[in-house]
Amino acid sequence: MKHRLALIAHDNKKADMVALAREFAPFLQLCTLCATGTTGGRLANEVGLQVERMLSGPMGGDLQIGARLAMGEVDAIIFLRDPMTPQPHEPDINALVRACDVHDVPCATNLSTARLMLLQWMQQSPV
Numbered sequence: 001m002k003h004r005l006a007l008i009a010h011d012n013k014k015a016d017m018v019a020l021a022r023e024f025a026p027f028l029q030l031c032t033l034c035a036t037g038t039t040g041g042r043l044a045n046e047v048g049l050q051v052e053r054m055l056s057g058p059m060g061g062d063l064q065i066g067a068r069l070a071m072g073e074v075d076a077i078i079f080l081r082d083p084m085t086p087q088p089h090e091p092d093i094n095a096l097v098r099a100c101d102v103h104d105v106p107c108a109t110n111l112s113t114a115r116l117m118l119l120q121w122m123q124q125s126p127v
């Protein structure tokens with residue numbers, strides 16, 4: 001079965017997310033992807049990935065992904081958070097990360113962890 005992966009990046013981390021997605025593009029093309037609005041737009045336009053776009057994070061996109069995750073419809077999240085900048089929707093961000101912990105869903109919040117996770121998945125199901 002295809003891996004179902006949610007991709008989210010705060011503004012200062014979007015360039016990192018695009019670079020990560022380029023690095024793993026052949027594998028990510030085999031996954032079912034969803035993303036918050038702006039992140040998803042960049043992944044589609046700059047990397048050419050097919051990605052379902054939810055609302056932008058501050059408009060409820062994190063919560064939409066959290067709801068999907070709670071229903072068992074997301075296998076992992078890559079959430080490149082910006083630890084240096086306060087976000088207006090901090091409660092939504094915390095709710096999403098909490099939902100990952102409640103449901104024991106892998107949640108990579110930095111590039112190194114994201115790479116480990118993707119490499120592990122690729123070993124399980126090589127491209």
Ligand SMILES: O=C(CO)COP(=O)(O)O
Nearest residue numbers: 036037038039056057058
């Ligand atoms: O704010 C975000 C996650 O908390 C990301 O949302 P965007 O991808 O719409 O910028």
